[in-house]
Amino acid sequence: MTASNAPVDEGFDYSRTLFLPRTEFPMRAGLPQKEPEILARWQKGDLYRRLRESAAGRPKFVLHDGPPYANGNIHIGHALNKILKDLVTRSQQMLGFDSNYVPGWDCHGLPIEWKIEEQYRAKGRNKDEVPLVEFRRECRAFAEHWVDVQREEFKRLGVEGDWAHPYLTMTYAAEAQIARELMAFALTDQLYRGSKPVMWSVVEKTSLAEAEIEYHDHVSDMIWAAFPVTAGAAGDLAAASVVIWTTTPWTIPGNRAIAYSSRVAYGLYRVTAAPDGNWARVGATYVLADKLAAEVFKAAKVEAFERLADVSAAALAGLSCAHPLSGFGGGYGFAVPLLDGEHVTDEAGTGFVHTAPGHGREDFDVWMANGRELAARGIDTRIPYTVDGDGFYTDEAPGFGPAATGGHARRVITDKGETGDANKAVIEALAAAGALVARGRLKHQYPHSWRSRKPVIFRNTPQWFIAMDKGLGDGTTLRGRALTAIAETQWVPASGENRITGMIANRPDWVVSRQRAWGVPIAVFARDDGTILKDEAVNRRIADAFEAEGADAWYQPGAAERFLGNGYDPAEWKKVDDILDVWFDSGSTHAFTLEDPRHFPGLAGIRRKVDGGGDTVMYLEGSDQHRGWFHSSLLESCGTRGRAPFDVVVTHGFTLDEQGRKMSKSIGNTVAPQDVIKRSGADILRLWVATTDYWDDQRIGPEILKTVEETYRKLRNTIRWMLGTLAHHRPGEALDIAALQPFELERLMLHRLAELDVLVREAYAAYDYKRVLAAVSAFMTSDLSAFYFDIRKDALYCDPASSPKRRAALAVVDRLFACLAAWLAPVLAFTADEAWTERYGAEASVHLETFPDVPAAWRDDALAERWETIKRVRRVVTGALEVERAAKRIGSSLEAAPVVAIADPATRAVIESVPFDEVCIVSALSIVPGEGPAEAFRLEGVDGIAVVPARAQGRKCARSWKYFDPATADPAFPDITPRDAQAMREWQAAESL
CATH class of the missing domain: 1.10.730.20 (Isoleucyl-tRNA Synthetase; Domain 1)
Structure with a gap:
């Protein structure tokens, strides 16, 4: 008997003869231990360099990193953001682009200054006694420390990028380019010094941009005050008072006008019954919006009133009133004109808006719009500075400043963000003058600094601005350019376009100056009247010095003489020592990253896709960046280059707990990415990100993560089974389509691959990762594990080695593995690469692959319908x-x-x-x-x-x-x-x- 016909002994172990799965790819992932090993392999093999080399010559897809702030450990919002970015860059690379990612950090600004000041206070040091350059060096060292910490935390998430050469806003080259960008605005007259009301933080001692403001509940004093008519009226109207309502009584000393609306119906009203001693007395006559009169009289505790007559817009246009504090302390004896204002409505208040041009944007706008007319009427149009940077009244608030109070000026807000005594003093003065009609308290949304979380005030102060509506010599303005660029950009989701369009259409001029120490200075010279020196040689000397020494060069002794040279007198041309808004810093990052050949060789300029090229630039951040980084980047680039720095803008929502609540340490509902990684691995976090509707707010917590882990377990087990089965099939064996003809089940799987290939590519191209995961996961669970693999296990395990059916199944499983591992690679970056090296060897990496070609001819809808x-x-x-x-x-x-x-x-x-x-x-x-x-x-x-x-x-x-x-x-x-x-x-x- 030959060996091939030899019987076997009774009790022979037939399992030895089966083609059972065998693999070193473990069922238990052990991701917390395995992932660092994979990271070390990527670093040792210089995966980033190999990615760039493998993609050389392809069209570029560049995700420009919105810089996180370098001042603490990363949180779950950082993890969501960075993982999403990695999903983009990895998937675009595998779609066939050169998808280079250069991480970056925002390093200047107030939060770092605060930390250094806290350290000073703890040591009993006085910041004001420390040389400015020394203070700035300590800020730099603090930022450098946190850049290193965050870099390692981001890398641990599996984010691939040029970590060895990130961009930092505080590098000398970056500071030099930021200065050049500002100089470009100065040379085109878009930069100017002006006096406007800006949002001012008394706590932080600096002006704030809209992007640095958030709104919280706040309880404010509210008053109704009467301005007696003094000119321009006859009859009963001549003896009446115009009533205003405000929730900022402290701004009354800054009042210079009253705004009304020609679209609102007004009437003249008389009080006919009121309690004894009431502020609104019997016989008093007031001009009020008809829709609001009853509400006003109710607040004023008036028992009965009558309407005497209509008051037309024409009648209001000619009126002047006395200031309600005209009898208090002197200095308020000027006329208060009535001005027609588009911002006035009869939805709340009195139908009239108290107008203090030094304390509100709309107040300022209506005052300036009428400046010529007011001057012709003999009215002083100068805007007073009634409040200083510490929140105290100045002597331009007569009766409340230091001259009138023995040096103890009333204060609007304290340096701890608490309400001062200004409101109380003003209300008492109005009552004493007989000008108070009513008062109360109102809980409402009020602007707060997003850093100190303390209320801010609108305060008139000299600042540096970038003009939104100045003609730029080509028939455009900065606002117009930005609106055009918005329309040319792809917004994901599409609602982002409307959101930022509204913000740009309605925003005021950009306040770019800050009164702090750590940042890039507004590196220009100006005369006392605000005229800016425009000299290319001076600008070049400044930029060259910044390139070599950093922006500290601006603050060194003799800096003015050094930069001005012999051609200009430092007594005439003053060095501006305000620093730039950090949003200008981050808004300029495209200029020293995207246009830097060290980061992107061959990437000449930006916006190539719209210009007809094949490259694409994406910005991806949270939805709050419509008023932050997207906004400042758009304005900066449109102002200097006439176009947006991006082709595509993708936004994500915020991360909430499982109950949909905002995360808070005080509540104890935070989820730290470091804890999730330590317990379950970074791939679990990545899978969570990819399965969320990230465009909206998303949720995370223990139960949600359990579901994610179960999904991961099923995916891993399917991959493991394929690897084990493919131990009996050499990599690279050709798939003989003709040999598959008798085997419908195999052809059905190829049909499904062809279907999925289209879906996966479309979804990755649309940044719809949830759709990818839903389709791939359903396929692996239902089509494969519960159907195809279940059926074919008998043939794969038990058929003879020569079996055409078994060989066909192995060839199809081989193709299934290659497709699925690649399709999952952008999401399960560690697991997919671990599986790939198990199949193809330690030198291989799935991340160096593109998505496998799946022939469209594999699609067979008739076969699919039959099955x-x-x-x-x-x-x-x-x-x-x-x-x-x-x-x-x-x-x-x-x-x-x-x-x-x-x-x-x-x-x-x-x-x-x-x-x-x-x-x-x-x-x-x-x-x-x-x-x-x-x-x-x-x-x-x-x-x-x-x-x-x-x-x-x-x-x-x-x-x-x-x-x-x-x-x-x-x-x-x-x-x-x-x-x-x-x-x-x-x-x-x-x-x-």
């Missing part, structure tokens, strides 16, 4: 077998031999054309026509199919566990099926070699 019929009938059989298992009448499905009744002849023909017993994983199966007996199993929703369960007859194969007729057995192997006997002969032959 939908087969799956529909299979579900009924499976359901019947589950009932039998539950009743313990069978264990394995191979113990069953069901009878399937099929009423529809066409359906029956389809079922009979395939090995349906194999599809249902049973030992035998009969198909009969008709509806089947009444007691047969049926499945709701699947008509015309009935199953009568039965146990399989014959002998159980000792190798494959199928039941078979022993009479058909090979005499040499009587305890196994003929198929298994053939497999044994091939196995024995191979063993004998």
Whole structure:
């Protein structure tokens, strides 16, 4: 007897002869331990360099990093943001682009100054006694420390990028370029010094931009005050008072006008009944908006009133009033004109707006718009400085400043952000002057600094501005350029376009000056009248010095003389020592990153996609950056280059806890990314990000993460099974499509790959990662694990090595693995690469691959429709077998031999054309026509199919566990099926070699 025909001993272990899965890819991921090993391998193999080399010559897709602030450990919002960016860059690389990611940091600004000041206070040092350059060096060192900390935390998330060469706003080259960008605004007259009301933080001692403001509930004093008519009226109107309402009584000393609206209906009203001693006395006459009169009188505790007459807009236009404090302390004896204002409504208040041009944007605008007319009427149009930087009244608030109070000026707000005594003093003065009509308290949304979380004030102060509406010599303005650029940009989601359009359309001029120490200075020279020196040689000397020494050069002794040279007198041209708004810093990052050949060789300029090229630049940040980084970057680039720095802008929402609440340390509902990584691994965080609707606010917490971990477990187990099965298939073996022709199940899987390939590419291109994961996960769980793999395990494990069916299945599993590992790689960066190296060797990396080519010819919709019929009938059989298992009448499905009744002849023909017993994983199966007996199993929703369960007859194969007729057995192997006997002969032959 030859070796290939030798019988086996009784009790032979047939499992030795099966092609069972074998792999070093563990079932338990151990991600917290495994991921650092993979990171070390990426670093040792210089994966970043290899990515750039592999993508050389491709069109570029650049995600320009919005810089996080370098002042603490990363939080879950950082993790969401950076992982999303990595999903973009990895997927775009695999879509066929050169997707280079250069991380960056925002390093200047107030939060770092605060930290250094806190350290000083702890040591008993006085900041004002420390040389400015020394203070700035300490700020730099603080930022450098946190850049290093955050860099390692971001890398641990699996984010791939040029970590060795990030951009920092505080590098000398960056500071020099930021200065050049500002100089470009100065040379085109977009930069100017002006006196306007700006949002001012008394706590932080600096002006703030809109992007640095957030709104919180605040309880304010509110008053109704009467301004007696003094000119321009006759009859009853001449003896009346115009009533205003305000929630900032402290701004009354700065009042210079009253605004009304020609669209509002006004009337003259008289008080006919009121309590004794009431502020609004019987006989007093007031001008009020008709819609608001009753509400005003209710607040004033008036018991009865009458309407005397209409008051037209024309009548109001000619009126002047006395200031309500005209009898208090002197200095308020000027006329208060009435001005028509577009911002006035009759939705709240009195229909009139108290106008203090030094304390509000709309107040300022209406005052300036009427400046020429006011001057012609003999009214002084100068805007007073009533409040200083510490929140105290100045002597330009007569009666409340230091001259009138013995040096103890009233204060609007304290340096701790608490309400001062100014409101109380003003209200008492109004009451004493008989000008108070009513008072109360109001809880409302009020602007606060987003850093100190303390209320801010509007305060008139000299600042440096970038003009939004100045003509730029080409028929455009900065506002116009920005609005055009917005329309040319792709916004994801699309609602972002409307949001930023409204902000740009309505924003005031950009306040770019700050009265702090740590940042890039406004590196220009100006005369006392605000005229800016425009000299390219001076500008070049400044920029060159910054490039070599950093912006500290501006603050060194003799800096003015050094930069001005011999051509200008430092007594005439003063060095501006205010620093730039940090939003200008970050808004300029495109100029020293995207246009720096060290980062992006060959990337000449920006906006190439719109210009007809093939490159794309994306900005991706939280939705709050419509008024932050997107906003400042848009304005900066439009002002210096005439176009946006981006082609695509993607926004994400904020991360909430599982109950939808904002995360707060005080509540104890925060989720630290470091804790999730330590417990479960970074791939779990990445999978969470990819499965969220990130465009909206998303949630995270223990229960949500458990669900994510379960999804990961299923994906990993499917990958593991493929790797184990492919241990019997050499990588790179060709897929012979012709050989697959007899095997519909394999062709169906290729059809599904062709379908998924289109979906995955479209979804990745649309930054829709949830769609990718939903489709791929469903395919791996339902189409593969629960269907194809389940069916094909018998052939893959038990068929002879020469079996065409087995070889076809292996070839398809090989292609499935290559596609799925690549499709999952942008999300499961660690796991996919671990699987890839297990399959292709330690030197390989899935991240160096592009998404595999999947021929469109594999798509076969007719085949897919045919198999939908087969799956529909299979579900009924499976359901019947589950009932039998539950009743313990069978264990394995191979113990069953069901009878399937099929009423529809066409359906029956389809079922009979395939090995349906194999599809249902049973030992035998009969198909009969008709509806089947009444007691047969049926499945709701699947008509015309009935199953009568039965146990399989014959002998159980000792190798494959199928039941078979022993009479058909090979005499040499009587305890196994003929198929298994053939497999044994091939196995024995191979063993004998």
